[in-house]
Amino acid sequence: MLDTVREIETPEGIALRLRAAGALPRAQAWMVDMLLRMGVFIMAMIPLSLFGMGGNGLAMLLLFALTWVYSVVCEVWLGGQTLGKRALGLRVVNADGTPVTWLPSVVRNLLRAVDVLPGVYGVGLVSTLIDPYARRLGDIVAGTMVIHAVELPAGQQVPTFAAVPLPVVLAADEQAALVEFAERSAQLTPQRQEELANLLTPLTGRNDTAAVRQLIGHANWLLGRP
């Protein structure tokens, strides 16, 4: 398994897989958020400028909301996604994989003030590069992490061949290796398939294409197909 995947055991006794998002997609999401907020502010300034000095005050309040409140409100109400994160398919979760709650979201967004130093997210970048789950300082203190929300496509299907019973009993991990070979065979070149299948000549007693077909047949038998 890749090292940025964090496995968390749930109360049901199974493992959740959280795929940590690195600095680049997060920076892109931040850029989208930034442009959005700038757009909203500029659009709001047009009607607010009609109110004169008082409009200035309202603009200042809006700026405050966009700077400090926007991220927290979005993260808590939109299931851990600001609009930028939604566009990039990212999500903020608590350490136990549940959607982020109020206080952790407040902590990570207040400590953004530290992560942006010096210049543009210097501390945050260093922290994401060092941490195994690419968390910035705010995430570490809040106990949250940013993950890819979009699941990977499910595994390839095993091609359907006539089932061939195995001549010997294989251990569980050997069976798993055989099925995985059959699953991935579509992604390999025929030469590579044959090269791998030839390693198992003692089991199949065949070579090249025939060996590949027989192994996939074994895999079909293991899956319980007719």
Next chain:
Amino acid sequence: MKQERFVALHSREWDILQSWLSALERQPKRTMRQEQALDFPLSYRRLCHHLALARGRGYSHEVTDRLQRIVQQGHRVLYRPPAPRWHRVASFLIAGFPRLVRAQWRCMLAAAVLFYVPALITLVLMQLRPELAHTVFSSAQLADFEKMYDPANKHIGRNSGTDMQMFGYYVMNNVSIAFRTFASGLFFGVGAVYVLGANGVEVGGVAGHLNAIGYGGPFWRFVVAHSAFELSALVIAGGAGLQLGLTLLAPGRQRRGPALVAAGWVGAQLALGAFAMLLAAAFVEAYWSSIAALPDVLKFGSGALLWLLVLGWLWRGGRAGTHGA
């Protein structure tokens, strides 16, 4: 059991759960009212059991990945955060926040010392040697202060602008300072110490300079009311920052990671309380403090009342017997 048979037995069940979860993402309210919502925890746990079986029996990725996806989706739904309750905000502000401040009294005391001692020293020094004002502030700043607190000005504390404008300005400016004070505490507390000290010198400097040139009257009349909220909130935000930095330096009988997470929770609550105080301060500052025409008795009376209120709230708020929780 072979994989094909397992899938044939349960596949329909998985599809039903999957389609219900997808519908939930599109129309949360309507889907939650369906009868199926009552069965969700049960069917989710059954699915988890199936995933565990599939993993244990070494079924192929086709099955385990499919189940894993439904589980990830279901986990988010089953363990979603509770809906926010407004009365919890009220009970936090009335009882929880003062209790938290008292629980961190050491850091709060340190923050108060770090802020008030430099402020008092600067204030006194300015009386003894008024020319020191020019080392602390530039002449443009000094001219600005003098204009703001000129006894002839009928809107004290500002050069121009309406109440609304100044309210927005105070919120943006003061709350950002408080939040940064808290956050900068993460640098081993150094940031918080610096911000507290620098603000102490600045506040003491302004007060001392205006007092020394004889504009003390309008200045004290202006600040007495809102300073109760504003200065206390700054000290509390600084204390929250110190608390965070100290936890990083000396986590006590805990590992640094969990200790920092706990300190972050406490700090965030303190920062939120400080935010509420600063909103109150900005309101008083923009709409009450700036009125110059009121008599001294009213100005200083209201100021004393607010100070008593804030200190009393922080000292007694949320004591046993006085709160419902």
